[in-house]
């Protein structure tokens with residue numbers, strides 16, 4: 001597989017799809033750099049597949065444009081866009097052998113038999129299926145079938161690789177292996193790729209950047225690290241991983257820190273560049289939280305008072321579920337070391353003080 | 368039976384009933400008896416009639432002879448009828464399959480409402496008797512300028528009564544395609560509906576224009592339905608009587624009509640039996656041939672998937 005080398009960038013501008021009265025995708029604008037892998041992530045029905053299919057040309061946009069390598073392809077039919085695609089159900093041609101499946105795209109491009117053969121062999125050995133060329137797809141496992149589909153998609157040296165929940169039908173272990181394998185091949189060939197998934201781990205593992213979609217719109221775009229540690233909204237923070245939310249009022253600002261007094265009692269410091277808000281919503285990841293016993297009626301200087309409701313041992317961590325004074329839930333993931341379980345010292349009904357470093361605080365919009 | 372029932376009630380712990388194979392036969396018996404009495408037996412009688420001799424007085428008895436079959440194959444008039452029957456059946460199934468693909472695709476891929484309506488339109492004519500439908504074709508195809516088609520063509524300036532298809536093979540083909548179309552569309556639509564729609568999309572994404580995706584993916588994968596439809600339409604056309612009788616005339620004489628003539632006009636029972644046997648053989652031949660084709664495809668697939 002001689003890497004095609006000509007990586008192309010992708011731009012979506014105001015992409016919109018309306019079905020009857022239902023707006024599936026509402027004005028999506030996004031730039032994806034050459035050789036970059038971007039994951040579209042979001043709850044069911046948020047328009048991920050529709051967006052991907054508009055890029056592919058399988059769905060005609062109601063409005064907006066798709067630009068590949070700067071060229072507007074919105075009116076170019078599917079078969080002339082030179083895009084590789086992986087489907088959730090693999091979509092291998094059941095009446096053709098593995099080699100014939102991979103050769104199909106090259107035949108459509110009018111290549112001679114002698115040119116096709118070495119390309120097919122190279123593509124199959126890239127996905128480590130060189131020995132399976134003459135099998136029918138039905139004689140392969142799910143993981144092998146998706147690797148054939150990958151070989152079939154990349155052998156045409158596509159400008160773009162689209163993946164719609166490509167690993168959804170595989171079991172967990174195989175899925176992780178395939179995530180790494182697809183990612184490596186995508187990087188090696190430098191193909192620009194768009195991955196649709198509703199598995200957050202998959203998105204974080206595979207993508208350079210993650211796009212969170214909600215109700216047909218982009219909610220947040222960023223690297224996995226940005227999305228996880230700097231979520232823009234309550235929605236993103238709770239969609240990616242688990243998060244605690246604390247309401248509070250800004251009581252002061254100094255040294256680049258907001259001092260926020262919490263609705264549930266107690267106060268925290270939030271590093272923030274400006275002092276523009278009064279009422280804030282703070283997101284805190286459970287693994288950042290430390291717990292300490294708290295005397296009845298006392299108030300922590302920094303942190304929030306809470307009442308333990310349930311302690312769940314989970315192997316690597318112990319989850320301590322608590323309730324705050326204003327009735328909101330709060331959870332801490334305490335790390336376990338073999339021999340000493342962090343959660344052992346707490347039991348249901350205990351009063352505790354939950355605290356964390358200011359850097360773990362992040363303000364999110366309440367939507 | 369009685370014994371086992373007694374046993375079963377005496378010793379409720381033991382499930383000693385009829386042996387499985389015997390029970391199976393007992394259940395099948397009524398159907399088998401029916402088939403034997405009304406299919407196997409008449410077939411044997413029919414086949415035997417076709418190789419017996421009919422005397423001047425009309426009695427059918429020994430000696431055994433193949434003369435009826437001989438006349439059927441070597442007599443130019445008879446052979447012509449056999450060839451007409453085969454030709455009409457082949458043409459009918461071919462044209463029916465050409466017309467059926469778009470309809471079946473509309474049913475299989477169309478939006479639910481559109482698909483339903485197409486389905487109803489395809490199936491609806493089946494509730495009207497073949498006789499009525501064929502009579503309709505008599506009116507449409509009539510050779511004089513009162514035939515609807517001729518009348519229309521004349522109206523738009525093709526001169527008086529330009530087409531003369533009535534009482535030819537083509538009239539039978541046209542009417543038969545109409546009559547048997549649903550039987551081609553239904554298995555085809557079922558077959559198309561079973562094809563995973565993303566296969567076509569995958570082909571398109573790999574660079575196939577719609578027509579190439581159809582030829583390379585949809586068509587080959589719909590072959591089981593196509594073959595089923597071809598077999599049904601071919602067999603039924605070859606065995607048909609009403610349609611060739613009503614629109615075929617003498618130039619479009621088919622085996623079914625010939626058979627009726629042998630019985631009601633010539634009173635030649637051995638010949639009629641021979642014709643009936645040939646008709647059965649044609650239908651059987653089509654079925655066996657298709658079975659064989661399907662089997663060979665399956666075997667080839669199996670061989671290939673085991674190739675390594």
Ligand SMILES: Nc1ncnc2c1ncn2[C@@H]1O[C@H](COP(=O)(O)OP(=O)(O)OP(=O)(O)O)[C@@H](O)[C@H]1O
Nearest residue numbers: 019022023024043044045046047048049050051198
């Ligand atoms: N062909 C269609 N006709 C009408 N509505 C559609 C069609 N395709 C999608 N929709 C609607 O558009 C919205 C977005 O669908 P889409 O398939 O893009 O969601 P998704 O994010 O891929 O969801 P999932 O995670 O469940 O696959 C949904 O409300 C869906 O019902």
Ligand SMILES: [Mg+2]
Nearest residue numbers: 048049050196
């Ligand atoms: Mg989807």
